[in-house]
Amino acid sequence: MAFQNFDARIVTVLATPEASHFRTEPVAVLQTDLAGIIGDRHHGFTRPAGAREPWYPRGTPIRSGRQLSIVAIEELEDIARRLDIPHLEPGWIGANILVSGIPAFTSLPCGARLVCHDGAVLVNEGENAPCRFAGAEIARHFPERPGLDRLFPKAAIHLRGIVASVELAGMIAPGQLTVKIPEQRLWTGGTLL
């Protein structure tokens, strides 16, 4: 597979302080193995199917594909603007990595590699669909705005970042990030654009 390189930056890395909630908080470094962030609630090659996979019975063991959640600072600012709130912390929506400098970050193609200069290499598993649980956590910070939780899924569509798996185990810390974009073609049932 031929890749095209694109330089960007990791601004902050975050981990879940308590396993019972998806909320994350900034930490100095994330240590990964091939199943994800060591000690994290999303660690594992597999996970039970949930609301995002309504086509599988809830709880069925499936391939994870959601070891890490990655968001872009520029897109969080867009979401905040759309929601008319002054600020949106990446930790409120459970992000593990906050990046900067990648245009249309959420639309990066599946299979793109994120090479973290502290060691780990991640694979883009695709867009992270916005959900009301994340909306509720945002709304908790703006009690004067009833109904804010329900506005989040629509405001965050194509802006909520991506989910990723670990391809090469290692550390992830703020600093340089190289994005490797695979060859892209649109498949349209036979006609390639």
Added chain:
Amino acid sequence: MAFQNFDARIVTVLATPEASHFRTEPVAVLQTDLAGIIGDRHHGFTRPAGAREPWYPRGTPIRSGRQLSIVAIEELEDIARRLDIPHLEPGWIGANILVSGIPAFTSLPCGARLVCHDGAVLVNEGENAPCRFAGAEIARHFPERPGLDRLFPKAAIHLRGIVASVELAGMIAPGQLTVKIPEQRLWTGGTLL
């Protein structure tokens, strides 16, 4: 993630009769768990990096992404035509599934799901790059054609099928196959086409 459905067919399923060689042979059914085909040499969530990942030191444990190899009957016919050979068996190049009815199969987008009607659901991890080992196995069947092994990588480019991971464990057997195509956009450093 919104998917578009496309109906196709599994023609043959194949497994490695001996763990020491990538060659596969038709079987009645493949039984998978979330790490791949049970008992297969490619079974596992991880594998050692090899010639396809020259950017990693050989032998480094990495995420597999290559649990199964899937090829299309139409594309094998194209490769055979380009190589000027009468026939190309999917087992010669180590395929596990032979499909039919999907135009431009090798160019299916990463993240496409293959729903096998006998139970398993697979995720497209991307194009399988042609290699000389597969070329050598083809050439073994045509001893009158010296140098055939070296023609394979070029003849098979964008026609050699895909590699896939198991998302939902289950059986894979000849019969109906539904391909679920994720939303596609071309990422061009900011401008989405």
